[in-house]
Amino acid sequence: MPVSDTVSESLGRRLWRQTWPMAIGVMALLGFQLVDSAFIARLGTAPLAAQSFTFPLSFLIIGVQVGLGIAIAAQLSRVLGAGEQQRARRLGSLVLVVAGCVIALLALLLWALQDQLFPLLGAEADSLSLIRSYWGPQLLAAWLGALVYFGYSLFRAHGDTRLPGKLMVVTSLINLVLDPLLIFGVGGWDGLGLPGAAWATVLAFGGGLLLLTRRLACRDWLSWQGLFAETRRSAPGFVGIAAPAMVSQLMPPLAAMLSTRIVATLGEASVAAWGLASRLETVSLMLVLALTMSLPPWLGRCHGAGDGETIRRLMRLAARVIIGWQLVLGLLLALAAPWVALLLSGNPEVRDDLAMLIRFLLPSYAFLGLCMVVVSAGNALGWPLGAMLMSGIRLFVCYLPCLWLGSQLGGMVGLAVGAAMGNVLAGMLAWWLYRQRRPSLA
Template sequence: MTEASEKKEDKNSLVEGPVLPIISRLAMPMIFGIVAVFSISLVDTYFVGKLGTAQLAALSFTFPVTMAIASLSSGLGAGASSVVSRAIGADNRSHAKRLSTDSLLLASLLVVLISAIGYFTITPLFKLLGASGDVLKYIIQYMEIWYISMPFLVIPIVANAIIRSVGNALWPSIIMFFAAAVNIALTPVLIFGFGPIPAMNIEGAAISTMIARIVTFILALYVAIYREEIIQVSKPEYQVFIDSCKSVLKIALPAGAGSVINPIGIGIVTAIIAGYGDDTVAAFGVATRIESFACIPMLALSASIGPIAGQNWGAGNKHRVIQTLKYCYLICVLWSLVIIALFYGFADQFSSLLASSESVAAKSTDYLYIVAVSLVGYGWIIVSSAAFNSLGKSVTGFNYYAVRTFALYVPLSLAASIWFDEKWVYIAIAIANLVSGFLVAGYTLLWLKKAKQEDCHPDWTLNLLSS
C-alpha cells in the first residue's frame, strides 16, 4: 500500500474518534446526493403532470416497479458494502479489493438478466397492477427505455456503496449531484422539445434518465478504480469469484428483498386505491414522491450507518455500533418533527406544485397531513435494517420490512379500503409506520446489547428473526 493510500485510509477511518462527527461526515454529503437523486423524481413528476392526468397516473404506476428494481440494486450495494467494510475493519484491504471487484462483476451479470426479464413483462405486470387504456400505453413507452438504461443504474449503485464502505461519502454524493443536474436540465427539453429537438412526451423523461445514468456509470467507476483504488482490474480466479459471490449474495439477497418489500407494498396499495379513480392514483403517486423526498435525511443515515457499523463490528467495537444506532434514532425523532412542521405548513403548496389538477392536489395534501406524524417509525426501520445488513445479518433486516409491509401496511390499507374512503387508507399507513417502528427499534437495541454482553450470538429468543 502506498503512503498516500495509508493517509487516505487513516482519514476515512470509522473505528476511532467521537461517533457523532463521523455520522455527520458521512450523512451530510449523502443528504445532498440523495436530494439530487430524488429531485429527479420530483422534476419528472412536475413536467409529466403538465402532459395530463393519464400521463401522471402512468408515472405513478411505474413508481413502485422502478423503486423495487432500484432497491434490488441497493441490496447488491448493501451486500458489497457489508463484506468490504468488515474486511477493512479487520485490516484486510487486499481482501476488500477482491470483494469489491467481484461484487461489480456479479452486479453486471445479474443486471443483464433482470433488465431482459423486465423488458418483456411490462404489459402483463402493469395490467396486473390495474393499468389499462391510455395509461398502460404511456407506461409501456416509458418503461421500455427505462429497462434499456438499467445497467447504467445498477453498477454505479454498487460502485458508490463500495466507495462509501471505505469511509468516503463525499464522492458518491458529488456523482449523484452531477447526474441529477444532467437529468433535470434535459427532462423539460426532451419532454416538450426545444429548437431542433422534437417533443418526446413521456418518453423524453425516460431518455433524460438514461443519459444521466450513463454519466453516473462513468464517474462512479473512475472514482472506485483510480481515486479510492478499491478495485482490482484483473481477472479473478474462478473459485475466488464464487466465494466472493456467495459472501455478497448472503447479504445482498435478503437485503435486496427487504428493500423491495416497501415498493411492493406501495404497488399493492396503488392497486387497492385504483378503485377510487385515476385522480386518487395520481395523488398517491405525488404524495409518496414528496414523502420520499422528506425522508432523505433518514435515508442518508441508513446509508451512513452501514460503513460505521460494518467497520466497527469487524474491528470488535460493538459498543460503538450501539452508540451509533442510538444517535441515529434520536436524529430520526428530531427530523420527523421538522417534517410534521413542514407538511402542516406547506403540504398544499407542495402538492399543488406537482399535481395535474386541484382534485389531485387536495387528495395528495390529505395523505401528507395524516402520514407526516408516522415517518419517525419508518426512519427507525430503515436505519435498523441497514445496521443489521452491515453486520452480516440481512435476514433480520428483511424481516423488519416484511413485518411492516405484510403484517401491517397492506392488511390495514386493504381493510380500510373495504369499509371507508381513501383517507382511512392513509390512517392505516400511519398506524403501520408507528407500530412497526417502535417494535423494530426495541428489538434492535435489545439484540445488540445482548450480543455485546455475551460477545457471541444471543440465545434462541433473540435469534428468532435472524435465523
C-alpha cells in the first residue's frame, strides 16, 4: 500500500475515534430537542407555532455560545500544541468564567425584551401569551446548556471527546423521561403544558452540569493563579477569534428571524412545519456538528505545530465523509418523508408542509454540512475573518434571497426549493473559497 494511502487510513481511524463519541452525543442532544417538538405537537398547532417563534432567539444564544466555544477550543488547542501547559490551565479557567457571564447577560436581555422581539417575528396575541409562559424557563435552560457546552469545549481542546459524548446521552435520556411527565402530567396532575418542555430541559442540563463539574474536578486542567495577567495576555487573541466567530454564529439566528418572518406570511401551520423541519435539520446534521466539534481542535494543534500536510488531508477526508453521509441520509429521509412527517405531527396541514420540506431540504444538507465544516476549520486555522465572510455569504447572498424568491414564486413549494438551492450554492462556494486559501497552509 502506498505511504500516502496508509497515512490517510491512519488519519481516518483517528478522526473516527475523535468524532464518533461526539456524533452519538450530538444525536442524543439534538434528538431530545426534536422529541420536545414532537411532544409539543400533540398539544396542538398553536403551542407548536409558539415554540417555533422562539427558535430564532434560542439560536441567537446558541450562536454566541458556539462562537465562544470555538474560540475556547481554538485558543486552548494552539497553546497545548505549543506545549504551554500552565498557560492552558489559566486560560481554561478564565474562559469558562467569562463565557458563562456573557451568556447570562444575553439571556437576561432577551427576557427583558421579549414583548418587543416576538411581535417583530410575526407572533400574534394568542402566540404571545403561550410564549411568555415558556420563555423564562427556556432561557434558564439555555444558560445551563451553555455552561455544559463550555465544559465540553475544554474537554475537546484536550482531545477528550468521549466524556462529552456520554454526558450528552445522559442529559438526553433525563429529558426524554421528564418531557411527557412535565408536559402532560401523571396520575391526577394535568402537567405544565408547553412550559413543561422547558422545565424538563432545565432539569436535564442541571444534572449534566453537576456530572461535568465532578469529572472536571478530577482533571488538572484549571488554575486560578495569575488570571489577571493571563487576561491581559490572552484577551487580544481570544477576542480576535471569538469576535468574528460570534458574528459568524450570530448570522444564522438573524437569518432564522428573517426566514421565520417570511414563513409567517404563509400561515400558522407553515410556521409549525418550519419549526419541526428546523429541529429535524439539526438532528440530520449530527455527524457534521460532531465534526465541527472534533476537527477544529485537531486542526488547531496541527496549525500550531506547522503541519500543513496533515491539515490538507484532514479537510479532504472530512469533505468526502460529509458529502457521502449526508446525501445517502438525505435521500433516504426524502423517500420516507410522509412517514417521518406523520410521526412528528398529527395535524394534516402541518404534516403535508413538513413532508414537502423534508423532500427538498434533507438532500441539500450535504452542501450545507460542507460549508459548516469549512467555516469551523477557518476559525481553527487562523482565518476568522474569512470564516465570518463565508457565513455571511451563505446566509445573505445564497440562502435568504433564494428562500424569499421561492416563497414569492411558489408558496410553500417554492420556499422549500429555494432553501435547498441556497444550501447547494453555499456549499460549493465555501469549498472554492477554502481552496483559494489552501496555499497559505504550505
